[in-house]
Amino acid sequence: MTKAVVDSGGRQVAKDNKKALSRRNFLHGIAFVAPALIILLIFVFYPAVQTFITSLTTDRINRSGRFVGFENYVKLFGNADFRKDVLNTLVYAVLYAPIVVIVALLFALLLNRKDLKFVGFFRTFMFLPYVISMTVAAIAWDFILSPSLGLIPYWLGRITGIQHIDLLGSSSTAMITIVLITVWKNFGYFMVIFLAGLQGISQELYEAAALDGVNVWQKFWYITVPALRPTFVYIMIFGLIGSFQVFDQVFIMTSGGPDRATETIVYRIYTEAFGNGKLGYASALSYVLLIMTLIVGLCVLVNNARHEKEEIA
Amino acid sequence: MSESTSASLPIPAEAEARNAAANAENERLRRNARIRRHVGLFFSYAALAIITFLMIFPLLVVVLVSFTPKDITETWPPKLIPGTFTLANYASLFHRLPIGREMVNAAVFACAVTVFSVFFDSLAAYGLSRIDFKGRTVLLDILIATMMIPAMALLIPVYKLLASMGLVNSYWGIIIPRMADVGGIFLLRQFFVSIPKDLDAAARIDGAGELRIFFQIILPNSVPALLTITMFNLMGNWNDLLWPLIMTSRPETRTITVGLAMLTGHGSSVTPYGVVMAGALISALPLVIVFFFIQKRFVEGIAMTGMK
Structure with missing residues (x-):
């Protein structure tokens, strides 16, 4: 008891x-x-x-507005310039993310060769532009591409015979030029991550495959790519989310031009809110950006979860 | 040797010939493989040399143009090596921009954000990795969701909030909103998880509290991750354009990156390229120097913490 x-x-x-x-x-x-x-x-x-x-309001930078419901959104979607901004941002992202992944992976594979010397040296210089600001990078490229002073239009003129090519000043080439400059600046970072991923793959897998007489491409597709999948997912999410926020390059090099060919959503938010003072309207733009980003982020995550399930099954 | 074998074992001459042929074939294959390897290596070096040149070329142009007189830079056809040296661009730059002030502003902004954010992020990462408390999983999920909210979409309310507190055009105004960062929390948390639990268990038996474990065990064992996150913070803030551009309209608080952007034609007058390049070089130099000092550990830190 x-x-x-x-x-x-x-x-x-x-x-x-x-x-x-x-x-x-x-x-x-x-x-x-x-x-x-x-x-x-x-x-x-x-x-x-x-x-x-x-x-949902008509707030301006210096005074409060009134509640207008979804009027700003209705105005936005009826606006051709807005549709162009969204399209430009999507085009930029769809070009940038795959190009930066491919370039980064390519040089990571090159640097992963066992018999290569000076790996640290090459790695350092590929990474260097990532350390400087986009403002400095944009200033440098703006000069190099300047149709009246730049080296690249000069060389292009010697090769093609067309003098004073204005890559940033014509609407057909401005966006891809901005994309490539951004790839130049950022791929070193992604390359370092890929390189770490590659070095994490067990050498035994490749040796076993070599015994089975597997060729280089098969090794790449069936060993390297699946092993790097988490890295791909990470880079894709950050590549895409990052590219939805493009601003600096556009601000320095093109101001959204020519003829709105490089005007992105964030650049428009900046001009509407802090140039024109239309905070309500710019907030609606911000929300479209937010929703776009969430959709892409969720798509990549869901896709990744599905793949992981397939691998278990 | 071969004589004795051929004597004891009657191997036909043709078999021996086949053997020799096979050996020769093997040798040929091995040589081919070696040649292929050398050719492959040659092309790898060639590709790497080209890309290294492409990486440095624009930066080299910045340096060269900044030391070249205006009338040589601004002519057609452009010259790769200008050959004339001047400091006039730098003199003109110091005349146009309060560059010393802007460098100090950038340093205060970047360093203050870095100190606060590395400290707060590591505190949070400690709580989220070493203390098993109710609601931790929910908190982690919420923070992961936060990572997908683009900072650019939040500028307007943040600006309004700081304006209402009278913090526009002040150091605190640009610093406070950046004093914590979800990306940093996750990077550090991932690193803290990999530190063996035995270390803090032993300290706990000795009567150490959480703060002592944090300062004396976790932080000293996380130097690579801390170094990486510190460099990312310095880079992200020193190099940032849009945030300080919105928050600082006066030169007294403007950072060098914003000042530089203003030089490119968004300000009042058009500036000669040489002067802009001089500003670009000065603004890039501090981080480039830091990078060259710590580059090996920094890059390894990214490799270690960059994934997942």
């Missing part, structure tokens, strides 16, 4: 201890996360909601 009481008392103590520990852990956990969480609450979560609320 007394024993039973002691027992349940002991259990009670253990339960209390566990409760106290869980309470203590909760308080400590929250305390560690709190500083970052507070910043994120004020400057990410709150703005994410507030952007939507502002997008």
Whole structure:
């Protein structure tokens, strides 16, 4: 009888201890996360909601407007310039992400050769443009491509006979030129990540494949590519989300021109909000950007989850 | 040797000939493979040499043009090696831009953001990786979702909020919203997870609290990750254009990157290329120097933490 009481008392103590520990852990956990969480609450979560609320008004930079429901969105989708901005942003992303992945992978494969020397040297210089600002990169390329002073139009003139080619100034070539300049600046970063992925692949896989008489392409498709899939997914998400936010290159080199050929959504948000002061309208633009980004992010994630399931099955 | 075998085992001469032929064939294949390897290596080096030149070329142009007189830079046909040296562009740059002030502003902005954000991010990463508390999984999911919200879409409310607090055109205004960063939290969390739990268990038995474990065990064991995230923060903020462009309209708080962008024709007058290049070089130099000092560890840090 007394024993039973002691027992349940002991259990009670253990339960209390566990409760106290869980309470203590909760308080400590929250305390560690709190500083970052507070910043994120004020400057990410709150703005994410507030952007939507502002997008339903005619607020201007110097005075509050009135509530107009979805009028800004209706105006946006009826606006040909807006459709062009969305299209430009999508074209940019669809060009940039695959090109940067292919170039990065190509040079990662090159640098992964076992018998290659000076790997560190090449890697450093491929990475260097990633360290400088897009502003500096854009200034450099703007000069090199300048139709009246630049070396590239001069060389192109010598080769093709067409003098003073204006790659950034004609609407058919401006966007792809911006894409290639961005690839030039950023691929070194992605290459480093690919290189790490390649070095993580077990050498035994390749040796076993070599014994089975597998050729180089088969090795690449059936060993390298599947092994690099997490890396691909990571680079695709960040490549696409990053390319939806293009601004610096456009601001420095083309100001959205010629004839809106390079005007992206973020550039338009900037000009509408901080040039024209139309905060409500620009907030609607911001929300379209946000939704576009979420859709792409979710698509890549869902696609990845499906692949992983297939691999298990 | 071959004589004795042919004596004891009657191998027909044709078999021996076949053997020799097979050997020769093997030798030929091996030589072919070697040649192919050498040719492959040659093309690899050629491709790498070309890309290295392409990577450096625009940066080289910046350096050259910044030291070349205007009348040589701005002529047709362009010359690759100008041959004349001048410091006039730099003199003109210092005359046009409060460049010292803008460099200091950029340094204050980038360094303050880096210090705060690396500290707060690692605190959060510690809580999310080493303390098993209720609601942690939910918090992690919410933070992952946050990573997909483009910062560019949040500029307007953030600007309005800071304007209402009177923080436009102030250091705190550009610094505070950047004092935490979800990407940094995840990068560090991933690294902290890989540190053996035994280390903090032992310290806990010795009576160490969470803060002591954080400072004395986790941080010293995370130097590569901390270095990488520090460099990313410095780069991201020193090089950033849109955020300081919106938040600073006066030269007293404007960063060098914004000042440089203003030189390119978005300001009042058109500036000669040489002057812009001088500004570009000065603005790029601090980070490039830091990069060359830490490049090996930085690149390895990215490789270690960059995935997942």
